[in-house]
Amino acid sequence: MANCLVAQSGGPTTVINASLAGVVKANQLNPIYDTVYGGLNGIEGILEERLYDLTNMSDFENRVLRQTPSSCLGSCRYKLKRDDETDYRKLVAVMDKYDIEIMFYIGGNDSMDTVDALSQWAKKNNIAKRFVGIPKTVDNDLMVTDHCPGFASAAKFVNAVVTSTWQDYNVYTRSEVFILETMGRDAGWLAGSSVISNKVDLLVLPEEDFDQEVFLAEVKKCMETKNKCYIVVSEGAHFADGSYLAAGKAVNDGFGHAVLGGAGNAVKNMILEAGIAPRAKVQDLSTAQRCANYLQSEVDVTEAFQLGMSAHMRSMNPAFTGQVVGVVRKGGAEYDVNYIAGPADEFANHVKNIPSEWILPNYAGLSKEAYEYFTPLIQGEPALIMENGVPAYVKPYHMR
Amino acid sequence: MANCLVAQSGGPTTVINASLAGVVKANQLNPIYDTVYGGLNGIEGILEERLYDLTNMSDFENRVLRQTPSSCLGSCRYKLKRDDETDYRKLVAVMDKYDIEIMFYIGGNDSMDTVDALSQWAKKNNIAKRFVGIPKTVDNDLMVTDHCPGFASAAKFVNAVVTSTWQDYNVYTRSEVFILETMGRDAGWLAGSSVISNKVDLLVLPEEDFDQEVFLAEVKKCMETKNKCYIVVSEGAHFADGSYLAAGKAVNDGFGHAVLGGAGNAVKNMILEAGIAPRAKVQDLSTAQRCANYLQSEVDVTEAFQLGMSAHMRSMNPAFTGQVVGVVRKGGAEYDVNYIAGPADEFANHVKNIPSEWILPNYAGLSKEAYEYFTPLIQGEPALIMENGVPAYVKPYHMR
Numbered sequence: 001m002a003n004c005l006v007a008q009s010g011g012p013t014t015v016i017n018a019s020l021a022g023v024v025k026a027n028q029l030n031p032i033y034d035t036v037y038g039g040l041n042g043i044e045g046i047l048e049e050r051l052y053d054l055t056n057m058s059d060f061e062n063r064v065l066r067q068t069p070s071s072c073l074g075s076c077r078y079k080l081k082r083d084d085e086t087d088y089r090k091l092v093a094v095m096d097k098y099d100i101e102i103m104f105y106i107g108g109n110d111s112m113d114t115v116d117a118l119s120q121w122a123k124k125n126n127i128a129k130r131f132v133g134i135p136k137t138v139d140n141d142l143m144v145t146d147h148c149p150g151f152a153s154a155a156k157f158v159n160a161v162v163t164s165t166w167q168d169y170n171v172y173t174r175s176e177v178f179i180l181e182t183m184g185r186d187a188g189w190l191a192g193s194s195v196i197s198n199k200v201d202l203l204v205l206p207e208e209d210f211d212q213e214v215f216l217a218e219v220k221k222c223m224e225t226k227n228k229c230y231i232v233v234s235e236g237a238h239f240a241d242g243s244y245l246a247a248g249k250a251v252n253d254g255f256g257h258a259v260l261g262g263a264g265n266a267v268k269n270m271i272l273e274a275g276i277a278p279r280a281k282v283q284d285l286s287t288a289q290r291c292a293n294y295l296q297s298e299v300d301v302t303e304a305f306q307l308g309m310s311a312h313m314r315s316m317n318p319a320f321t322g323q324v325v326g327v328v329r330k331g332g333a334e335y336d337v338n339y340i341a342g343p344a345d346e347f348a349n350h351v352k353n354i355p356s357e358w359i360l361p362n363y364a365g366l367s368k369e370a371y372e373y374f375t376p377l378i379q380g381e382p383a384l385i386m387e388n389g390v391p392a393y394v395k396p397y398h399m400r
Numbered sequence: 401m402a403n404c405l406v407a408q409s410g411g412p413t414t415v416i417n418a419s420l421a422g423v424v425k426a427n428q429l430n431p432i433y434d435t436v437y438g439g440l441n442g443i444e445g446i447l448e449e450r451l452y453d454l455t456n457m458s459d460f461e462n463r464v465l466r467q468t469p470s471s472c473l474g475s476c477r478y479k480l481k482r483d484d485e486t487d488y489r490k491l492v493a494v495m496d497k498y499d500i501e502i503m504f505y506i507g508g509n510d511s512m513d514t515v516d517a518l519s520q521w522a523k524k525n526n527i528a529k530r531f532v533g534i535p536k537t538v539d540n541d542l543m544v545t546d547h548c549p550g551f552a553s554a555a556k557f558v559n560a561v562v563t564s565t566w567q568d569y570n571v572y573t574r575s576e577v578f579i580l581e582t583m584g585r586d587a588g589w590l591a592g593s594s595v596i597s598n599k600v601d602l603l604v605l606p607e608e609d610f611d612q613e614v615f616l617a618e619v620k621k622c623m624e625t626k627n628k629c630y631i632v633v634s635e636g637a638h639f640a641d642g643s644y645l646a647a648g649k650a651v652n653d654g655f656g657h658a659v660l661g662g663a664g665n666a667v668k669n670m671i672l673e674a675g676i677a678p679r680a681k682v683q684d685l686s687t688a689q690r691c692a693n694y695l696q697s698e699v700d701v702t703e704a705f706q707l708g709m710s711a712h713m714r715s716m717n718p719a720f721t722g723q724v725v726g727v728v729r730k731g732g733a734e735y736d737v738n739y740i741a742g743p744a745d746e747f748a749n750h751v752k753n754i755p756s757e758w759i760l761p762n763y764a765g766l767s768k769e770a771y772e773y774f775t776p777l778i779q780g781e782p783a784l785i786m787e788n789g790v791p792a793y794v795k796p797y798h799m800r
Binding site: 012041044068069070071072074075076077156159160161163164165167168169170171172173174178196197281282283284285286287288290291292293294295297375378379380381386388389390391393396398399 | 412441444468469470471472474475476477556559560561563564565567568569570571572573574578596597681682683684685686687688690691692693694695697775778779780781784786788789790791793796798799
């Protein structure tokens with residue numbers, strides 16, 4: 001017998017720890033690994049041998065872990081270079097030292113790419129180490145899987161904020177525009193999910209080039225009809241030349257990703273400057289949307305946990321490497337999924353966008369297919385364990 | 401028998417409708433008024449005779465109403481002039497026309513002042529109309545009452561956001577400042593409530609003049625110790641000369657109140673400019689904090705409902721006018737309150753601030769008394785009725 005390693009990477013979500021809890025629980029039900037090591041702060045910490053023994057986690061801790069937002073093992077933005085073996089060899093040396101045979105990597109696009117690169121390289125060099133991916137991302141932009149753990153809870157929070165702020169901005173009779181900004185750099189899934197609240201007048205997605213003239217004409221039309229306009233805009237909304245609405249604020253996070261923010265304010269300013277409304281308020285959901293564990297989606301937290309279990313269970317097959325687990329929706333009236341696995345390179349490095357045929361013209365929102373896609377995902381709320389008035393959480397392992 | 405009128409005013413809260421539900425329910429248990437009219441959009445709508453019959457509200461609607469955020473009757477920013485009888489006479493004419501003997505006004509400081517002014521004027525002119533106040537405000541700045549309905553739910557949300565975003569910003573090892581901006585123009589109760597999360601390193605309140613030099617020195621000390629700093633700042637934070645940190649963005653809402661926003665960004669900019677941290681993130685809770693019905697405090701919603709009932713029940717006494725209901729904390733280890741009523745002028749027009757003896761020097765937070773004050777208020781969560789993944793709500797009466 002050997003040991004296994006679990007790590008988390010990239011931006012955290014509300015249910016990324018539920019996948020971790022799933023791996024740990026599965027090994028308690030079927031202890032195929034002697035020790036379940038948590039790698040602290042992703043690849044960065046693993047290379048420094050910062051490991052935490054999770055094997056004998058209590059059931060209570062496991063339950064609280066499922067409702068703990070953010071990455072309880074810590075995360076990193078460190079990217080393994082595909083064309084440089086130094087880090088690969090270092091990683092394998094650490095794995096050897098701790099008799100670790102397999103690594104479960106919970107992450108988004110970049111992490112799934114890492115799983116692919118590591119497993120390809122290991123195979124090529126006859127190194128008996130395996131690498132398996134468990135997806136997470138509020139952006140929902142991975143291929144193959146129907147949706148990504150973390151997305152549904154964020155979408156539920158977005159819908160709750162839209163519904164409640166819509167009621168708030170409607171209390172006064174005055175002319176008013178409300179603008180909600182959500183995450184979503186390249187794909188507009190989170191912003192798009194807001195349509196099922198039936199409160200959104202105009203939706204601005206990164207899937208389409210932003211046409212200021214057409215957009216402002218729609219705002220004007222809306223204001224003339226009902227004196228109010230509720231707009232949802234994705235942080236990644238951009239003009240035809242590729243420049244972001246939030247331009248000027250873009251900096252680089254080291255991955256070649258622009259760090260965005262301010263699309264909502266950009267929209268506000270253009271509306272006020274055009275004199276279309278005398279008043280516009282912006283709500284930028286910012287960090288809160290990816291860690292709102294007080295409103296987890298039960299579908300999401302269940303699937304995230306079960307994907308962790310599924311990855312562990314499938315790993316009894318010694319050929320299971322370079323694979324990522326996911327879900328595929330079954331047909332039928334009742335929402336249900338099949339748990340699947342597929343090659344990491346098919347999940348990663350392609351951004352899954354909202355299908356263009358779902359996007360209605362003139363910022364009018366999304367088609368019926370989108371409602372059918374989003375609605376089941378935000379249903380149900382797990383019973384939370386509370387402490388001092390807020391959801392109890394597991395103290396981050398990397399901070400102990 | 402005659403009729404009664406209920407109206408809401410000022411900025412909405414998560415439980416302002418629970419007080420409305422309390423008045424309606426009390427009249428069903430003891431129908432001392434033939435009709436319970438809801439006045440739409442506050443004084444403004446009442447003067448236009450926009451009334452809605454709430455008398456026979458179903459129990460289900462009453463329950464959903466208690467979890468409906470914002471003012472379900474609509475609100476207004478229209479202020480009755482104390483030295484001009486025109487509107488007073490118009491209001492009494494509408495009340496006469498609909499045989500309304502008493503008005504319950506749910507609101508904050510300005511509304512309680514209106515209750516005082518109207519009842520004084522009616523007495524002086526021998527007009528047999530009564531005016532009763534039911535407090536609400538997320539700002540928690542009314543006198544006499546231990547706290548104001550609406551505050552505790554907002555404080556619970558603030559604590560949940562602090563706890564979850566604290567976990568989020570800690571995932572990376574990088575140097576980072578996180579800044580949470582809360583509401584609170586003149587009083588820092590909402591920002592102050594965040595201390596009970598035990599996550600806040602520095603707290604900036606409007607109760608004290610902001611000293612940039614001292615503050616930045618504290619941020620620096622914190623960064624040197626742990627490479628991270630979690631800051632909570634109230635929107636009303638201001639320099640010694642009275643100018644807001646968010647200055648430049650202040651506009652007027654027609655009440656002589658500055659409309660604020662941007663204190664968080666101001667703090668961020670001064671930290672970055674001073675080179676104390678390479679990275680700072682701002683989360684402005686904005687509108688969401690006063691309508692986060694997905695995380696109501698059970699204490700808050702219960703008290704708000706019961707204050708509505710209490711106001712109605714006390715009104716069986718024909719001398720009950722010019723009064724506002726409230727709660728006073730009982731002594732003892734277990735949290736409990738006495739329901740009280742007192743003259744409206746004692747509640748209104750004085751801002752209740754955080755006691756200066758609770759405020760620790762150097763932005764270090766609040767004393768033990770504050771923890772004892774805040775902690776019981778954010779306990780418990782009502783069982784919510786959900787619809788399409790988010791809390792069900794009553795369609796605003798003023799939008800029907």
